[in-house]
Amino acid sequence: MLRWIPLLPLAAAAYHGVMLAFVRRPTPRWATIAISCGSVALSFVLACVGFWKLRGLAPESRVLVDEIYTWISAGVGDQAFSSDLAFALDPISAVMALVVTGVGALIHIYSVGYMDDDDREDKGFQRFFCYLNLFTFSMLVLVLADNLVLMFVGWEGVGLCSYLLIGFWYSDRFNAYCGSKAFIVNRIGDFAFLVGIFLVFRALADLGAPSVGFADIEKHAAQMAAMTLPVPAWMPFGPDWSLVNTAALCLFVGACGKSAQLPLYVWLPDAMAGPTPVSALIHAATMVTAGVYMVCRLSFLFAVAPEASAVVAWVGGVTAIFAATIAIAQTDIKKVLAYSTVSQLGYMFLAAGCGGYTAALFHLGTHAFFKALLFLGAGAVILAMHHEQDIEKMGGLHRRIWRTHLVFLAGVLAIAGFPGFSGFFSKDEILLAAYTSHVPGHQWLYAIGVATAGLTAFYMFRLYFRTFWGKSRAPKALRDHMRDPVAWVIDPLWVLAFFSIFAGIVGLPQAYGDWFRGWGVEESNSLAKFLAPALAPGEPHALAHSTEYWMALGTVLLAALGAALAWLLYVRRPELPGRIARAVAAVYRLVLNKYYVDEVYDAAVVRPLVRFSDRVLFRGIDAGLIDGAAVNGTARTVRGIAANGLKYAHSGLTQGYIFFMLAGAVALVGYLVR
C-alpha cells in the first residue's frame, strides 16, 4: 500500500507530462484539477491510513515496509552493493508524509485559483500542475525512502522540480537564471551528500554489513563511532579523522544546500522568482525542510558524532540570526518571508544539532503550517495588488481585504511566538533543547535563539503593519478595485490558519500540559512520545517547570518588545525608519544588499572560473597548446620537412636514383659481411 502514496502523484505527473510533451491535445481544465488535486488528496488519505496503522502497533515495532524491487546492485561478497526501491513508514516519515501531502493538497487547491490566468497557449496551467505533482512524488520518495540512495533520488527529484518551478515563467530571463542557480548551488550540496553515502557504505562494508539502509545505519552506529579515517598528517585534525564525524559533516553539507543554510543559502531568496504557491510549498513548507528531516532521519549517526552535531547547531544558530537581520531591511513581501524561512530553518538545525530532534521536527511541522499560510496569504495580497510585491506600495489593506488580513495575522502571531499559538510551543522546545544541551557554547546558542525570536517578531510585524496598516500607498485606481481573492485561494487559508493556531497541541510540553490535567488530558507532548522510538534519545530535560515558565516569559517579552517597536516605527511614527536608515546609512546599505554575499560569490568564484576556463583552458591549453602546437604543429613540421627536404630527393633524375640504390646496396652488404 505504501508505494501508492508517492506513486499516485507520479501517475498524475506522468499523465500531464505525456499529454504536454507528446500528445499536445488540450486536457479540459476540470480534468487537470481533478487529476492533480485528487491524486495528492488520495495520497493524503493513504498517509492517514498508514499513520493510523502505525499508531495501532506497539511503539518499538512501529515501522511498515514496502519493498518493490532491488534497484541498483553490483558486486559480490563483503562489498556487495545494493539499493532497494523500498519505502518505510515509521513515526518520523509518517509525520513528514502527513505534512507533505496535507499542506501539499491545500496548496494544490490554492494553485487552481492562483494560476488561473496562466492557461495561455503554452498550456501553463497544466504544466504547472505537472511539475507540482512531480514535486509531491519526489518529496514523498525522499521522505519514505528506507535507504540513503533512494533518499538521494527524492533529494535530486525535488531539486529538479524546484528548478522547473522557479523558472516556470521562463520567458523572463531572470526567472530562468534563478532556477539554474538553485539547481547548481544544490548540486554542490549533493556532491557532499554523495561522498557521505560512499563513506557510510564503506564503513558498513568494513563492519561486514554492506548496506545503505537506515535500519543498518542505526544498528551499527555505535560501532561506526569507533572507526577512523586515515588522512595525510598535515591535514587539520589529522592523521586520523573520526569516520562518523566526517560522514555526518558531508551529509550535513548536503542538508545545507537543500535547506539553504550558510554558506549555501543564496539560492533560496532568488527562488522567490517562482509562482507564490511554489514558494509556499517547496521553498517554505516542505522541500527546504528536507535537510532537517535528513539530520533527524540519521539522528543515530549524528548522536554519535558530537563534533558534527556541534557544527550543525552552530551553523543553524548563526544562519538563524544572520538571515533575520537581512529580513529586517527587505521591502519585497516574498523576500522578507524567504529570509524568514532561512532563519527558521536555522532554528531547526540549531535544535537538531543540540540533540533536540523532536523539537526540530515539531518546529518543522508548525513552520510548515504558518509559513505556508504566510506565503499563501502574501500570494493573496499580491493577487489583490495586481502582482505588486513591494510593501512600500501597500499599506492600509486590512479593511479592503479583511479575510486575507485575518489569516495573515494568524500566521504572524504564530511565527512571532504569541503564547498559545503553535509557533510558541515549538520555538520554546528548541530554546529548551539549546539551553540544556552539551554542545560547546550552548548558552550562546540559547542567547542567539532568543535574540532571533525578538528579531523575528520585529520583522514580521514590520511586514504586517507595512502591508495592512497605515495609509494606503497604492495608486487610487488599484485601491478602489481591491478585493479578497476567489474561494479556491482563500478557503485553504482558513484551514492553514486553524492549524497555525492549534497545531501546538500535539507537542504541548509537560509544563503546560499539567494545567489541563483535571480536564481529562493525562498525556501531553504526544508528538514526542510518538516519535521517540524512531529517534536517537535526545538530551534529557532536567528543568523545573518554573524555570521553563520564566524562560518562556523572557522570550515572549522580547518578542512583544520587537512587535511594539515595529508598531512604533511603522504605524505610530512612520517617518522614523527613514531617519534611522539615514543615520546609519552604511550599515543599512550593507543589510539591504544582503551583505553583498551574491556579489562576492560572483566575483570570487563564478566569473574567475568562467574566465579561466575560456582564456587559459580552452584558448590557451586546448586550442593553443595541444591542438595548435602539438597536433597541428606536428603536421606542419612533417609538411615542412617534406616540402623543404624530401621533395628534392624526388628529383626525377635517374642518376640520382641509381646512386641511392647503390649506396643502399653497399650499406646492406657491409652490414651482412661485418
Place this chain on the structure above:
Amino acid sequence: MGVMDEYLLGFITFFPLLVGLGLLATSVLSSVLGATGLPASLWRAVGLASTVLTFLLSLRLFAAFDVTQTEFPFQFVEYAAWMPEYGIHYFVGVDGISLVMVLLTTFLMPIVLLASWTDITRSVKTYVFFMLFLETGMLGAFVSLNLFQFYIFWEVMLIPMYFIIGIWGGPRRIYAAVKFFLFTMFGSLLMLVAILVVYYLSYEQTGALGFDLIAPLGSESPALLDTTIPITGQAVWWQTQFWLFAAFALAFAIKVPMVPFHTWLPDAHVEAPTAGSVILAGVLLKMGTYGFLRFGLTLFPHGAQAFTMPILVLALVGIIYGSLVAMVQPDIKKLVAYSSVAHLGFVMLGIFALNDQGVSGAVLQMVNHGLSTGALFLLVGMLYERRHTRLIADFGGIARPMPVFAACFGIVTMSSIGLPLLNGFVGEFLILLGTFLAFPVVAVIATSGVVLAAAYMLWMYRRVMFGPVEHAENRKLIDLGLREKLVMAAVLVPIFWIGVYPETFLSRIRPSVIELVDQVVKARGAEAAPEAARAEPGLGIGVRSVGEAVP
C-alpha cells in the same frame, strides 16, 4: 540453443553489410543493363528496414543470453577456420559486456537513419551503403574474439566513418576527417605492433600460431590470454608488459578519447553530419573503453596496474577539464563534444577502479553515454536543420515555439547530468562508488564533476531555451514533427528504463564483470599476495578502541 540461435551472432554482424552489398549489386546490375536502378528513397527504406531487423534480432540475442551459464565466458560462439595455418580464425561470441554494446549499436543505427531522413540529400545511396558498412564494422569489433579479426574490424570501421564525415560533413569536413583518420591510425599501428609481439610470445611458449584471445571449448589451439607476458626486469618501465600495454593503451586512449589525445573529437563531432556524430559518440568512442576492458586489462594485468595512476589522473583531468572547457563553448555541438570527454573520463575511472561496482558502472555508463549524448546530438541536429546554426547566441526562448523539443531536450539534459531515475545516474553512481572503494581521494575529486556537469549543461539549456525570443527567425520555428517525435520517443524509452530498472542490464553485465575483475586480480595476485592486490589501495579504515577520545 535452437538452430536459429546458433548462427544468430554472425548473422547480426554481417547482415547490414550483406544488405548494403546487395543494394550495390542492384545498382551495378542496373547500370550494366542500362536501367535506372532503384530509387534513393527505396535504398533508404531498405537500409532502415534492415537495421530495424538487426535490432530486433539483437533483442532476441539479449533475451536468449543465459546469465547462469558458466562453462564458457562467451555465448553464441561461432568458430571456423579462416587462415588456420597462421592461427587466424573466424571467432565470435558475446559476454555480458559485449552483449550490451551490440544492443546499443544496433539500437542506434535505425534511429540515426530515421533521424537523417531529410537531413542527407546528397548521394543518398552511398550514404546508406556506408552506414550499413559501418554497422558491420562496429559490431564485428565488439564480437571478435580473434585478435587478428578484431584488428581488421577496428580498422575497417574507419573507412565508412571517414567518408561520412568527409562527404556529408560541414564546411571544414576534410580537415576533420583527415584529422580523425590520422589520429586513430597513429594509435592503431602501435597496437598492431604490440599484437604481433603478443602473437610471437604465444608462439614461443606454445609452439603453435594463434590469434585467438581464448581457447574455444574443446579446442587445443593456443590462447593469447594464457600467454605469459614477461614482467621480469629491473624496473617497471623495462618490462615487456609495460610497453605492450602502453601501445594498446595509446590506441584505445585516442579512441576514448582521453586528454590530451582528444582534440580530434570536437572537430570530428562538429563537422560530422548528425548521424555521424551520434554514431561517433554513441559507439565509436566506446571502442576505446571496450578495448581497455577486453584486451588491455586482461592481456596485460601488470602493465595496466603500472599505468593505473597515470590513467586515473588523466581521467580526472578529463572530467574537470572537459567540463570547464565545455562550459565556455559558444557552439552547442562543441559543448556536447567536450562533455563527452568528461563523461568518458568517468567511464575510465570505473574501469580502472577495477572492482565490481566500478566496472559494472563503467559498462552501463558506456551505454548511457551512447543514449544521452547520442540524443543530444540528435536534438542539436534537429535545431540545425531548422536554423542552420548551432551557436548558442543565435537562440534563446526556444521553449515557446518548440515546447515538445524543449521537453525532450530537458529530459536528455537531465539524463546527461545524472539525475536519478534517468539512466545517467545509475552508471555514474556505481562508478563513483567503485572508485571510492579503491581510490577515495580520486573519487571525491571526480564527484565534483557532477556540479560542473550541472553548471555547463543547465547554462547552455537556459541560454537556448529560456528568456524572450529575441531573433525574429526563431519565432516561427516549427516544433518536432511525427518522425522526429518517433526518434525521440525511441531514445527516451531506454533512458527511463535504465534509470528505473537497471537490473535488466546489470544482471547481464554482472557475471562477466565479476569474471573479468577476478581474472585480472588473480593474474596480479600470482606475483603479489592474492588479497592485497584488491585491498591495497583501499581506504584503510581503522578501528580505534571504543572509549578513546574522538578528535
